[in-house]
Amino acid sequence: MSSKRKSMFEGLQSHKKRIAKTSMSQMFLNDENRFDRFSNSACGILFDYSKNLIDETSLEALFDLAREVDVEGARNDMWAGNKINFTEQRAVLHIALRYDGDDEIEVDGKDVMPQIRSVLQQMQQFSDGISSGEITGANGQKFTDIVNIGIGGSDLGSEMVIKALKPYHRKHLKAHFISNVDGAQISDVLEVLNPQTTLFIIASKSFTTIETMTNARNAKKWLSNELGEQAVGDHFVAISTNIAACADFGIKEQNIFAFWDFVGGRYSIWSAIGLSVAILIGFENFKKFLTGAAQMDEHFLSTPLEENLPIIMALLGVWYRNVWNFPTKAIIPYDQHLNRFPAFLQQMDMESNGKSVNKAGERVDYETGAIIWGEPGTNAQHAFFQLLHQGTDIVPVDFLIAAKGHEDMPEHHNLLLANCLAQSRALMVGKDLAEVESELATQGLIAPHKVFEGNRPSNTLIYEKLDPQTLGSFIALYEHKVFVEGVIWDINSFDQWGVELGKQLAKTLLKDIEGNKSNSKNDSSTAGLLRFLQRLK
Numbered sequence: 001m002s003s004k005r006k007s008m009f010e011g012l013q014s015h016k017k018r019i020a021k022t023s024m025s026q027m028f029l030n031d032e033n034r035f036d037r038f039s040n041s042a043c044g045i046l047f048d049y050s051k052n053l054i055d056e057t058s059l060e061a062l063f064d065l066a067r068e069v070d071v072e073g074a075r076n077d078m079w080a081g082n083k084i085n086f087t088e089q090r091a092v093l094h095i096a097l098r099y100d101g102d103d104e105i106e107v108d109g110k111d112v113m114p115q116i117r118s119v120l121q122q123m124q125q126f127s128d129g130i131s132s133g134e135i136t137g138a139n140g141q142k143f144t145d146i147v148n149i150g151i152g153g154s155d156l157g158s159e160m161v162i163k164a165l166k167p168y169h170r171k172h173l174k175a176h177f178i179s180n181v182d183g184a185q186i187s188d189v190l191e192v193l194n195p196q197t198t199l200f201i202i203a204s205k206s207f208t209t210i211e212t213m214t215n216a217r218n219a220k221k222w223l224s225n226e227l228g229e230q231a232v233g234d235h236f237v238a239i240s241t242n243i244a245a246c247a248d249f250g251i252k253e254q255n256i257f258a259f260w261d262f263v264g265g266r267y268s269i270w271s272a273i274g275l276s277v278a279i280l281i282g283f284e285n286f287k288k289f290l291t292g293a294a295q296m297d298e299h300f301l302s303t304p305l306e307e308n309l310p311i312i313m314a315l316l317g318v319w320y321r322n323v324w325n326f327p328t329k330a331i332i333p334y335d336q337h338l339n340r341f342p343a344f345l346q347q348m349d350m351e352s353n354g355k356s357v358n359k360a361g362e363r364v365d366y367e368t369g370a371i372i373w374g375e376p377g378t379n380a381q382h383a384f385f386q387l388l389h390q391g392t393d394i395v396p397v398d399f400l401i402a403a404k405g406h407e408d409m410p411e412h413h414n415l416l417l418a419n420c421l422a423q424s425r426a427l428m429v430g431k432d433l434a435e436v437e438s439e440l441a442t443q444g445l446i447a448p449h450k451v452f453e454g455n456r457p458s459n460t461l462i463y464e465k466l467d468p469q470t471l472g473s474f475i476a477l478y479e480h481k482v483f484v485e486g487v488i489w490d491i492n493s494f495d496q497w498g499v500e501l502g503k504q505l506a507k508t509l510l511k512d513i514e515g516n517k518s519n520s521k522n523d524s525s526t527a528g529l530l531r532f533l534q535r536l537k
Helices: 004-010 013-019 024-030 056-068 071-079 094-098 113-132 156-164 183-190 210-227 229-235 243-249 272-281 283-302 309-323 341-353 385-390 410-429 433-439 468-489 497-515 524-536
Strands: 039-042 045-048 145-149 174-178 198-203 236-239 328-334 371-373 397-402 458-463
Touching (some): 004 309, 013 056, 039 309, 045 468, 056 309, 056 468, 071 283, 094 113, 094 283, 094 468, 113 283, 145 272, 156 272, 156 468, 174 183, 198 210, 198 229, 198 272, 210 236, 229 236, 236 243, 236 272, 272 283, 283 468, 309 468, 328 410, 385 410, 410 458, 497 524
Parallel strands (some): 145 198, 328 371, 328 397, 397 458
Antiparallel strands (some): 039 045, 045 458
């Protein structure tokens, strides 16, 4: 018997069948106000969703779906500090990290805002001290290089934001990131650094994450070999809840920044995990980053569904995943500084909604979690856009572009704008056989190879310029979109048990590799691979 959710999705099939009879091109011809009807703005972002396989009737049905599963109630539960991450018995309050109002936000009956503001003040004092030279290395030299050692959410968010906000960097500082346990990465980073002017940030809530601590111990060894063990306290800080482990490592108590269980790693850039960001762009710009997110939070919490950007984005995501059966989504920023944004969203979305069990512990009988991927335009056009235009799978696309670039290069930026708008239009209108044959009448080419069926959906998001506030709004927009999709799919978007099994098996296999033996419980493939590796070693 179909689940209630599956029945809801099946109920939308009649709308799909109706819409499939008319192309988007025809919809635009029939309605000169289609753009006005299917676009909204919030927090400096224009969201144009008119190039989608929708009409007013289907959209109304999607809003009805959102109300039926009580998206608004789930949203309020999150804001109230209820333990919506029920498998780990945790609240989900990354929105509290950027809240600047007067209300209390409680977890287990305790207002968490004083703690959050205390850590922000600590971050401000530390980042300002690094910039002014008040905080120095062991030999009194100002820091020139900041190395963030983390993995997953303790790495990718900071790296993405720092690259995105390069025009706002303090010019005397450079950021580096070490996440991979592959020794090549830490070796490549350390070989260009001066230990006397390098600060390490170890980002690990538990201070036991094996990849992070392996890298941290090697960074400590590198520094100690050059400056002595006593220099560790001046060159290492930690973002962690494990105070004892940090102290054993040699980190000073005043250089340990708190972290909380109500903040998941992939939603943690707003916390002390963003310390490297605050140092690189300055705390005033970091505050603007938080403000942008807070403004999107307010939009999400208070705007009616029909005008609510995260909710509309999420409903379109469910529409394509569960009604049209499109399994993937491409994120294409026409903004080089956002070159890590697709990877960041990939983690946020796929780690959150890549679930096959609903909240009742039952296996779902419908699809969840789209496959998220992408690259910056215009490079992407010469890589995989062939498949987007003429492939057998239809891939919905989000295009992101700034009206203004930071660089005074109008020729470049105008060409960038033209390419972005051209791609979204080309995906929608396509090119039929008659048009191709007309063009090729005297060329002797095979016409079907140049036919584009079009009718391929996309969103376009336009903003004035990529500044800290806008970037904050963008990240929060996608955070809330992922949350709403999870509510509709009836899954817990805030645990990630799928990550744990590989970690557990790696610990066992590490003993096999180090001991040059094979655990008898290994399958024949794993045992064979171990034997082959041992011979090569």
